Amino acid sequence: MARAAVLGRLTWRVATVTAVRPETATTRTLVLDVPDWPGHEAGQHVDVRLTAEDGYTTQRSYSIASAADSSTVELTVQRVVDGEVSSYLVDVAEPGDRFELRGPIGGYFVWRPSVKPVLLVAGGSGIVPLMSMIRTRKAHPPGLGPFKLIYSVRSPADIIYADEIRHTRAPDDGYERNYVFTRETPPGWPDPPGRLDAAKLARAAPWLPRNEPEYFVCGPTGFVEAAADLLVAAGHAPERIKTERFGPTGG
Amino acid sequence: MSFVDGNDLAGPMREVFAVDITVARARCGSCGRTGAVAEARVYDRAPGLVARCPGCEEVLLRVVRGPDRVWLDLRGVTVLEIPLPAAEA
Amino acid sequence: MSVITRGFRGRGRRDENLPPGQYLTEDFPVLSAGPTPRVLPDQWEFTVTTESGQRHSWSWADLQALPAETPTVDLHCVTKWSKLGTTWRGVSLDVIMADVESVADYALVGSYGGYTTNLPLQDLQDGQAWIAYEYDGEPLDPEHGGPARLLVPHLYLWKSAKWVRSIQLLLADEPGFWESAGYHNYGDPWREQRYWGD
Numbered sequence: 001m002a003r004a005a006v007l008g009r010l011t012w013r014v015a016t017v018t019a020v021r022p023e024t025a026t027t028r029t030l031v032l033d034v035p036d037w038p039g040h041e042a043g044q045h046v047d048v049r050l051t052a053e054d055g056y057t058t059q060r061s062y063s064i065a066s067a068a069d070s071s072t073v074e075l076t077v078q079r080v081v082d083g084e085v086s087s088y089l090v091d092v093a094e095p096g097d098r099f100e101l102r103g104p105i106g107g108y109f110v111w112r113p114s115v116k117p118v119l120l121v122a123g124g125s126g127i128v129p130l131m132s133m134i135r136t137r138k139a140h141p142p143g144l145g146p147f148k149l150i151y152s153v154r155s156p157a158d159i160i161y162a163d164e165i166r167h168t169r170a171p172d173d174g175y176e177r178n179y180v181f182t183r184e185t186p187p188g189w190p191d192p193p194g195r196l197d198a199a200k201l202a203r204a205a206p207w208l209p210r211n212e213p214e215y216f217v218c219g220p221t222g223f224v225e226a227a228a229d230l231l232v233a234a235g236h237a238p239e240r241i242k243t244e245r246f247g248p249t250g251g
Numbered sequence: 252m253s254f255v256d257g258n259d260l261a262g263p264m265r266e267v268f269a270v271d272i273t274v275a276r277a278r279c280g281s282c283g284r285t286g287a288v289a290e291a292r293v294y295d296r297a298p299g300l301v302a303r304c305p306g307c308e309e310v311l312l313r314v315v316r317g318p319d320r321v322w323l324d325l326r327g328v329t330v331l332e333i334p335l336p337a338a339e340a
Numbered sequence: 341m342s343v344i345t346r347g348f349r350g351r352g353r354r355d356e357n358l359p360p361g362q363y364l365t366e367d368f369p370v371l372s373a374g375p376t377p378r379v380l381p382d383q384w385e386f387t388v389t390t391e392s393g394q395r396h397s398w399s400w401a402d403l404q405a406l407p408a409e410t411p412t413v414d415l416h417c418v419t420k421w422s423k424l425g426t427t428w429r430g431v432s433l434d435v436i437m438a439d440v441e442s443v444a445d446y447a448l449v450g451s452y453g454g455y456t457t458n459l460p461l462q463d464l465q466d467g468q469a470w471i472a473y474e475y476d477g478e479p480l481d482p483e484h485g486g487p488a489r490l491l492v493p494h495l496y497l498w499k500s501a502k503w504v505r506s507i508q509l510l511l512a513d514e515p516g517f518w519e520s521a522g523y524h525n526y527g528d529p530w531r532e533q534r535y536w537g538d
Contacts, residue, residue, distance in 0.1 A: 315522030322522030
């Protein structure tokens with residue numbers, strides 16, 4: 001397998017935007033062509049480096065949204081308040097534009113296909129690497145362990161990949177999704193708005209430790225800290241919980 | 252909360268090492284807590300990257316990126332356990 | 341050779357009055373190597389210790405009682421942003437050090453939270469440095485180093501230790517947090533002394 005090959009040091013390559021796709025009012029997916037892209041694993045990220053004409057340069061990390069092993073790289077970027085890179089990627093970049101990219105990066109927050117059940121907990125833009133995992137599972141032959149997704153957002157309008165998440169669910173697919181709305185719920189929603197708590201978690205993740213589930217938690221730092229604490233308090237094994245913190249903003 | 256985690260170190264460190272150190276386990280020199288480097292608290296809005304122990308907040312490592320070199324200060328880590336693929340028979 | 345990205349403009353802009361490699365910014369970025377210390381004024385203490393071990397300490401009330409100045413200075417951060425014309429209120433290090441007897445050449449500045457930075461003692465003297473407790477007319481915000489920070493604007497801003505709590509006077513130089521990790525020991529922005537060997 002390619003991934004068993006010796007890793008060289010990472011270098012910067014030039015990525016070209018081939019398509020853009022709005023997702024929500026504040027997020028957009030960019031489809032990139034990256035020459036000689038070696039493929040990636042679900043959950044990995046890339047570093048993006050922008051250079052202005054006066055030489056000013058800055059870089060940020062973005063999770064890869066596309067399924068593993070695909071030949072194109074898709075990034076879903078959320079516009080961050082005062083974000084100089086995110087506002088460029090969401091509002092300015094168009095097909096044909098180029099920037100530098102380095103990756104795929106990260107061997108820790110990665111899902112590799114297996115029969116183990118998986119709990120995915122996403123806060124806001126934390127859904128992006130988990131979506132790569134969901135898409136990877138969907139493209140894989142059947143027989144993998146079940147996925148449960150808990151996706152916390154402020155309001156229904158903030159759900160990224162809304163249609164795709166809705167339509168990925170199918171009988172016997174072993175995939176379930178649960179939303180948590182923290183500020184505004186859809187019409188007819190049975191619960192008032194509120195953050196993820198022990199009760200919501202218990203309803204969504206009833207597995208017993210002996211099933212050896214894997215857990216992936218991603219989103220703003222505060223969300224990840226709270227969600228990971230809830231999981232541990234509910235008896236889930238800390239060493240099986242993998243986390244990725246996006247910093248104070250987003251979500 | 253103004254920190255991210257050690258996943259943020261993966262890119263800069265992969266410029267230097269052929270292995271991904273974020274999956275390595277590090278033993279904190281201050282409190283002895285051992286955990287994945289990916290779980291460290293990383294302060295990246297700074298002149299360099301600072302990784303702190305999630306248990307005691309002491310500095311595990313510092314990474315400073317110059318134009319043509321990287322400085323890596325690992326004095327806060329006593330042991331790094333780096334997984335390698337199992338040897339072929 | 342970097343690829344120029346069409347339509348990307350960083351927040352900063354070039355200006356010929358800036359030190360080499362710097363970009364002018366209108367905001368005030370917050371950088372930190374760790375969690376923000378929370379120190380209440382009635383707990384706050386600032387101590388100067390000489391090379392012979394003599395200690396001079398000031399409480400918050402002591403600091404407030406000292407004659408203060410309102411310097412307007414330019415800030416240059418090693419991460420390339422510069423902010424011009426910032427206004428502060430603080431006590432000059434010349435006032436602080438007036439009764440401190442020392443033949444030391446070096447200072448190691450310490451902060452709540454463990455941060456340190458070093459500089460020659462002469463760089464703290466002659467109107468070049470303050471213990472600042474107000475910025476832009478308001479009490480200094482914790483994320484910018486409040487209750488009080490060192491302000492020594494002729495050097496890169498990492499030398500202006502936030503949450504300052506101590507100055508140790510030393511006969512031999514001792515590199516601080518960033519100086520021992522790759523950043524330049526002195527840090528003059530006009531000679532672009534960012535890293536070791538610059």
